[in-house]
Amino acid sequence: MLSNCGSSLSNETVRFIYAMSPKITVELLRQLRQAMKNSKYITEPIQAYIVPSGDAHQSEYIAPCDRRREFICGFNGSAGTAIVTEQHAALWTDGRYFLQASQQMDNNWTLMKMGLKETPSQEDWLISVLPENSKVGVDPWIIAADQWKNMSKALSNAGHSLVAVKDNLIDAIWEDRPPRPSTKLITLGLKYAGLTWQDKVTALRGKMAERKISWFVVTALDEIAWLFNLRGSDIEYNPVFFAYAIIGISSIKLFVDSKRLLHPAVREHLELDSPSKSELTIQCFSYESVYTELQAVCVALAPKEKMWICDKASCALTQVIPKAHRSAIPYTPLCLAKAVKNPTEIQGMKMAHIKDAVALCELFAWLEKEIPKGKVTEISVADKAEELRSQQKDFVGLSFPTISSVGPNGAIIHYRPLPETNRTLSLNEVYLIDSGAQYLDGTTDVTRTVHFGTPSDYEKECFTYVLKGHIAVSAAVFPNGTKGHLLDSFARASLWDSGLDYLHGTGHGVGCFLNVHEGPCGISYKTFADEPLEAGMIVSDEPGYYEDGSFGIRLENVVLVIPAKTKYNYRNRGSLTFEPLTLVPIQLKMINTDLLTQKERDWVNDYHRKCRETVGAELERQARKVALDWLIQETQPIV
């Protein structure tokens, strides 16, 4: 599934995929504007209030209690910032969401279309509408430190000031705001995690010692889950739980709702009652006390002590650390350690993908039979796929909302079928399904594009270019130390040759029973500070092509970075390549084999042989005869 950061779409491609009626916000805005002057929350009235999109951990997916921007304006897309002044209310979002935002918001709101030349930045707009010497408020917990810095600088230069409002003003007026989830924690033993949390903490301290760092404030939820070998279900699709951690060279502070630590399995896992070593003793605190506890740690710092915090952490926590002690880093050592999977995690990811392929073989076999009856819809396929996955061992849930799209809906890259948009699958249109699951042993994410009748020559041509791009990345050999963004053009070259392209990145990191999108590596034309690919990292390879109003094509495998054998070995650097973990046949009917080189034909045949052998064995073990027959039929070699 595409990561948000990689796509930039025009609004034409986003349609019909959300509730249509705008939210009525007159009364809410009145209440918010009152709160902006209410001394209960603030010492001096503020003239503007910023409502960012995220939660206090800068999560990509957020819990219902954190959907404050949606609450105030009605727009529920994944990206957008609302700003309310005494006179105005405006929402900034990007091209993916122009139409959706304009339909979900009432006319109290002005839509600010980001990326268009005439659209002012939030700073410029504020400066243009505010009276002199205004105060602009924001909840410092949900604005990242680097965003705060930029906004604050721009406002001060214009004579205004950005002020931290500790009580969130949306929460203050949100009467039926859901409580912060506090789901049951799952402990992952060595069988799944490969390393004990104690070993992970020790390795982390090694990295800290190397850089003379004495403390590390962990704020990303997936990093905390990975470090402690714990999972939760506080956020849909992401098996994480709300927590912070502060790791010192000889102490561990975990901030999490204390009720969650009552369960004997959790207490035992974390050795809360009988710690083996003092430096591996976890001190537990409430989730909310991270601020005061971090203050206490900072007060006791020796003059030259340094503390790591990610530059994407909240402004609130970042500013607790005095500048002289603060070392802000773009990626934390945990983010890097988590990205390079250990042998147990790799084994688990392989097993998860085999199980996932079993479910999809079943699904496609079932579709071939059912579609001619004319009753299969985008939603019913998504449901069926979930049902089939849930039959597999250690299934936990989906890893993201299934993208199930027929014909023109396939060209809407972030499509999610809803009752009002739901199309029926037929023998006449291309069908795209992008889906994945969380299993205790791994996370999956796979896209296949198929046709149940006869695809047109043009559809086949486009599909074949996408396949060539997919193979070019998957079979690429590159030196150790290469960054993923250097591979992105390989995925596009065949499309480019014919004047085609796709407007999203080619791949993202994938967690192991964790977030389906994770850093710090990826494959994208957008150059961000990605880290070099290393053996053991896992990314997606998902080029596509989208013909507005007609069809969408995407072909996605999750692939593992592995060492490559090469004829020579320049400067002993060693080389890398990819091994597909996803093992679901690529529909031969969609391929114009004349457009493939011999090397590409060999790749397809090798891949299908591996699907047949590996998934075939599991289908046999599970006695899924119909799916096995389908797999064998779909993996015939091409000549």
Added chain:
Amino acid sequence: MLSNCGSSLSNETVRFIYAMSPKITVELLRQLRQAMKNSKYITEPIQAYIVPSGDAHQSEYIAPCDRRREFICGFNGSAGTAIVTEQHAALWTDGRYFLQASQQMDNNWTLMKMGLKETPSQEDWLISVLPENSKVGVDPWIIAADQWKNMSKALSNAGHSLVAVKDNLIDAIWEDRPPRPSTKLITLGLKYAGLTWQDKVTALRGKMAERKISWFVVTALDEIAWLFNLRGSDIEYNPVFFAYAIIGISSIKLFVDSKRLLHPAVREHLELDSPSKSELTIQCFSYESVYTELQAVCVALAPKEKMWICDKASCALTQVIPKAHRSAIPYTPLCLAKAVKNPTEIQGMKMAHIKDAVALCELFAWLEKEIPKGKVTEISVADKAEELRSQQKDFVGLSFPTISSVGPNGAIIHYRPLPETNRTLSLNEVYLIDSGAQYLDGTTDVTRTVHFGTPSDYEKECFTYVLKGHIAVSAAVFPNGTKGHLLDSFARASLWDSGLDYLHGTGHGVGCFLNVHEGPCGISYKTFADEPLEAGMIVSDEPGYYEDGSFGIRLENVVLVIPAKTKYNYRNRGSLTFEPLTLVPIQLKMINTDLLTQKERDWVNDYHRKCRETVGAELERQARKVALDWLIQETQPIV
């Protein structure tokens, strides 16, 4: 010729290419340390003095009078910063120059090997050696504004301060320092420039008006030369002259040695005596008065007026502009305008490359005859190449020092033959020549790698991978708006497949009778803020392979970005590709044609047909029979 920014080499590859005996610096350091306490130059003593590498215009090549770092420490590589404290003297340089620097400096100097983990940054080192509350001095004219900012911040955080020392302390102790050159100016008429300087100023003002900018301080020498259609020869190989310009919406201030403006042709060209319009009247000032004149402009600024200056401009000039009025930009509109060549410039560049090819065909024909006699050396080929080029119309000089290298010398990427390293060409070794010239109508830069006997299978294999990479870039089709760095991996894919690579970028922008290296576009794995490629831009395409101690291979054409015809046209974006301007045969003997695809064979044949037709016609016109025969023999189609 490789741009410096694109290469990162280990020291193994740099040997024997410079004077070997270290410079004796005891007395110089004593004098410098006295100057650091001398109230004639500074109000309070400084505890350290930084000597950066560049000139006041951040030029890549510098004039002798600006080689201050070489003067103080002896090291004459293209990159390196010297710092002298009361007790220490240290030089920072990168892997290309470790060996050279260690041999050119005496033991008063510590070599700081940049890029190695254990090497401290300049800031960290200063902080570790300086007494508390130290003052660190630097000449604000030769440190870029962004470098000043970073250094100043780091020092203040540690209780020290960075201070601007107006009198350069190296100049103060440099007795026989050469004067700043003030060579004769060449005026370029419409025939060469395509646009009058008046039209260029008007277009620039259009860009300024678009962004509400009222002044632009031009500091890059090639931008000033391009804007005024003037050339000089103040810096070897680069036809530029020392000057500044300040362009306002209705005024033009040019800062240049007044003697240069006495020549009637220059006066007429600049309309100094009879300006046609008042807003196109050039006010002339001495080179040195830019500082006071900029101050005067700034004092008169209206409250909201903004002034452009490049963030690579000197700290001295940048800080004259009050922050509220300063708009620092990574690339100036002149840098962009200059990069997109106009039809006259394109025509000139084509003509220059045809003439250059004539000279090289002559050279190679001569070499085939002469080498067996055993008297041709790296230096004599370089001299012969210059002699042959100088016979061509409108020849001005070389565009960079010729890289002429036999066998193992070819693996030294920045090699330049010197008497003590000079090897004889033979029938047994690979020969690489990277050379180029300045003509009034254009600048050339071409690399060919050839063998005059029988190349080994391994040499041919490596050459063929490099050729495949060269073709992959040259024949690439990509959407409008694509940045050059996205094409870099195309040049490497064939080498990577076999475990090989080269440690430099693939291409750089090329000026038109200007610097052989220019921004803002390029093709490199190093992601810098490059601008998208546009039709009319001209870059080099120069992959290579270097086997330490054995041979070097590089294949370089200068290529023009042109619109591409494609089967489809996604979102009407249009596509681009390259047209080779360099038209010199690629030695067929070096190619293992079995490793080429049919498409690649077709490319070679098409290219050679074009060489034969275009250069052949010119050879015929110039009645160069021997070279014509050689060209025909070297451009036989392969099957």
